[in-house]
Amino acid sequence: MTRYxxxxxxxxxxxxxxxxxxxxxxxxxxxxxDDVRTYLQSGNVVFGAADGADPERLGGDVRAAIADELGLDVPVLVRSGAELTALAGANPYAKAQPDEVKLLVAFLAELPDPDRAAELTVPGTDTAEFTFAGTGRDIYLHYPDGYGRTKFSNAYLEKRLAVASTTRNWRTVQALADLTSEH
Structure with missing residues (x-):
């Protein structure tokens, strides 16, 4: 059984x-x-599934079930506990930024086109910083001036990368890594 x-x-x-x-x-x-639990009210659900399950298929199944039962078409991105643990342990901004509110992760539905990823820049005078995580499907985000007024938002990332994404704050990423750990 693998946690997702x-x-x-x-x-x-x-x-x-x-x-x-x-x-x-x-x-x-x-x-x-199995062992289905939600975290916060923002659409985070952790669960156990058969070892070797395809995360993309798992997300598609959840998306289809939500559409069937609730009439909502909501993108669902799935990460394994191992992926979340790796993300939580490798944030390049975590040591330099003691204020966790200024750290986020953007989860991408799929790998972006390499040219689009290479051309991604922070707009104008925005102070945001970003680093693609090892897999290329996730982006570490650092907002020294806070996330509230940035133009380097989830919508900006989706438009520039042409990939659906969802963003979670650093505390949520760490909590999800803990909730999906295999021990």
């Missing part, structure tokens, strides 16, 4: 795409997954 985290994009952040965490747990459990 499914990250739903854009739920419970405004009046649309409202999903109760009890409904999310029920949906993921009905798909046959």
């Amino acid at each position: 985290a499914a990250l739903l994009r854009g739920v419970n952040v405004g009046p649309g795409n409202r999903i109760g965490m009890a409904d999310l747990r029920r949906i993921v459990t009905a798909l046959g997954h």
Whole structure:
């Protein structure tokens, strides 16, 4: 049994795409997954699935079940516990930035086109910094001036990379790594 985290994009952040965490747990459990737990109200669900399960398929199954049961089309990105542990242990900004609120990770639905990734830059005078993680499907983000007013947002990343993404703060990334650890 392998632990996974499914990250739903854009739920419970405004009046649309409202999903109760009890409904999310029920949906993921009905798909046959074990030890299903949600974290916060922002669409994070951890679960156990068969070893060797395809994370992309797992995300597609959760997305389809949400659409069938709740009538919402929500992108679902899945990472294994091993991937989250590796991410949590390798943030290049964590030691230099004691304020965890200024650290985030953007999870990409797929590898971006290499040319688009190479051309990604922070707009204008924005002070944000970014580093692609080892797999290339995740991006470490550092916002020295905070995330609230940046133009280097999730929407900006999606537009520039032409890939769906969802962003989580550093505390959430660490919590999900802990919740999906195999011990």
